[in-house]
Amino acid sequence: MISTKEIGELKILATRIRLETLKELKCLGFGHVGGAMSIVEVLAVLYGRVMNVKPDQPNWPDRDWLVLSKGHAGPALYATLALKGYFPLAELQTLNQPGTTLPSHCDLQKTVGIDMTTGSLGQGISTAIGVALGNRLDCRDNYSYLILGDGECNEGQVWEGVLFAGHHGLNNLIAFVDYNKQQLDGYTRDIIDLGDLAAKFSTFNWFAQDCAGHDLEAICSAIEKAKEERTRPAVIILHTIKGKSCCFAEAKLDNHNMFFTDEMIDQAISCVSEDLLQLQRAADAAGPGEGGRS
DSSP, X not given: OOBHHHHHHHHXXXXXXXXXXXXXXXXXTEEOHHHHHTTHHHHHHIIIIIOOOOTTSTTOTTSOEEEESSGGGHHHHHHHHHHTTSSOGGGGGGTTSTTXXXXXXXXXXXXXXXXXXXOSTTOHHHHHHHHHHHHHHTTOOOOEEEEEETGXXXXXXXXXXXXXXXXXXXXXXXXXXXXOSEETTEEHHHHSOOOOHHHHHHHTTOEEEEEETTOHHHHHHHHHHHHHOOSSOEEEEXXXXXXXXXXXXXXXXXXXXXXXXXXXXXXXXXXXXXXXXXXXXXXXXXXXSOOOBO
């Protein structure tokens, strides 16, 4: 059971991730706004509560791993890593610029804290499976976490990986699908209708759950249930909103990779900054105690 105080702390972390991601993107005037905003809450839960990591030892062998298969959402992961102390926040302002350590898509050779290079959609599940299988063979008890895009699930390689992981009972692999119902060219229902993703994964011997993807408590609970499953891999279908909490991008059809004006991004930053201020005030008013149980 997670306390009200802990949920409040995760809300603050999620809002800070969202804010720093917007600030990153402002320096370019364009970027993958939609898909970065929709995974903020799961990143906050993973790095704020769930994952066993050491920012001062990013290559610690017993750490939990994260493969962000939808690597174009890297700016949100970079913001998370910076906030957790993997590298200075100031580096976020160099996003995708000459000489940067923060390229447009995740690259383990360039960015401290990135566990796997990603961006070629469909391939992240194979590398996450490799990590999970390798750690199991090495008798490690850590977890591999994987974030897939919903449009990415059009790729055949995804389902080859799903079949393999289910067959081999990789119970140290927990995947998330960012089911924001949109992809580069439109709505997923119009391009290739994904149908009931949880049912599909279940057919391949995965423990599958649907989850409200911006509900921090629901995400925590789903991960706890996934860890109780000891015979097969788990997947959590996160029902999200593409561009969540970005006033010029939320639920817009063309928000996958978009240009914006300084006025647009400044307004978005202002709105999220106000959200953060309200959360911090509420936390201060609640005081240092548990604040009750949720």
